[in-house]
Amino acid sequence: MDLNPSWIDEFPARIAELDHAHLRRRRRVVTPLGGARLQIDGEPMLAFCSNDYLGLAGHPALAEAACAGAREFGVGSGGSPLVSGHSAANAALERELAAFTRLPRALYFYAGYATNIGIVPALVGAGDALFSDALNHACLIDGARLSRAQIHRYPHADLGALDAALAASPARRKLVVSDAVFSMDGDIADLPGLLALCERHDALLLIDDAHGFGVLGPQGRGSLAHFGLEGPRVERRVLYMATLGKAAGVAGAFVAGSDTLVEWLLQKTRSYIFATAAPPLLASALRASLRLVEQEEERRTHLQRLVVRLRAGLAPALAGTGWTLRDSSTAVQALVVGRNDEALALMEGLRERGLWVPAIRPPTVPQGEARLRIALSAAHTEADVDRLVAALLEAAARSAGTRERDRNAAASR
Ligand SMILES: *Cc1c(COP(=O)(O)O)cnc(C)c1O
Secondary structure: OOOOHOOOOOHHHHHHHHOOOOOOOOOOOOEEEOOEEEEEOOOOEOOOOOOOOOOOOOOOOHHHHHHHHHHHHOOOOOOOHHHHHOOOOHHHHHHHHHHHHHHOEEEEEEEHHHHHHHHHHHHHHOEEEEHHHHHHOHHHHHHHHHHHOOEEOOOOOHHHHHHHHHHHHHOOOOOEEEEEEEEOOOEOOHHHHHHHHHOOOEEEEEOOOOOOOOOOOOOOOOHHHHOOOOOOOHHHHHHEEEEEEOOOOOOOOOEEEEEEHHHHHHHHHHHHOOOOOOOHHHHHHHHHHHHHHHHHHHHHHHHHHOOOHHHHHHHOOOOOOOOOEOOOOOOOOEEEEHHHHHHHHHHHHHHHHHEEOOEEOOOOOOOEEEEEEEEOOOOOOHHHHHHHHHHHHHHHHHHHHHHHHHHHHHHOO
């Protein structure tokens, strides 16, 4: 046996380091119990963790459509889209996504992560410049790195800094990428402002609307619609990307834009060309989902009422805790507590009361900004939200009390 020390034997110690830093993650086995209830590792929980913002993931019409799709097309797509995987179901879904987003053409992918890591390098490369909001989703960051373009990371939502960086760049091809709704904070990017800057500096704008699609705008048409952005200005300069595993309740993603830009992406996106197309049964389910997203406005109104209720309930409790509830009018509500261990303790305290709210730690969020990410859904009732608020109020009072005692102890020393 080879007894020379090897880096390969260091992984146990490296995993132990994750433990020490409260950064070790683990999965839980989850079974849906209906509504916003989940069985998590065997325990029934009221969950505030799902991106199923409209409560469609468990809808019988989607399951029925998926089964019908499987019977009609089989389960697997059998190939990559440019060879033989582009089913009639996927083609129909693309047409419907384009119509739904009011953009000329859409390209349907099997996952959002694969979309962004593929389309960014298809748009810019070495010698080009890419401008990225500091809080963008990991897959936009990874796509930027893969592209080999020069990356300019601007402070979150700081359009002044972006303007200056665009003005200073000598690159001829410039791409601005931004989440439309930031996934760990819930705030909405100033899309009209971003578009105006892109026009001024002749940049292309790619927005990732994973958390806005289905939720924001009339009929849930997404963040562009939320701002009333449509027509030739948008088609010329904007690529709209959104995921289909969140509000749409199924899986996958798409990018939409002008015929030409989408044609270019079809030709050049490696994660599209070299991957098996999504199973047609998912497209069947998604087509059923799109109809519900469009028609059932009540899901969005209910969700909006829950957002207001949660914020109104929590606001008075935060004084003296050192916690802050980030400004957000969307389903994503971030309660920033700061330290990793404090966020984990808070999560654990809620878990003991049957409430499941995930603690999010670095590197998903910046150092020192560990938080509970409260995700609301149309599947929640007002009573569900009240239960969470009551538990958080108790925890807040305890935390404020602890801080007070710490201060007094420090003062008397
Ligand atoms: C979830 C998410 C993705 C990834 O989409 P998947 O379909 O889960 O791969 C991309 N961007 C943002 C902002 C997301 O929140």
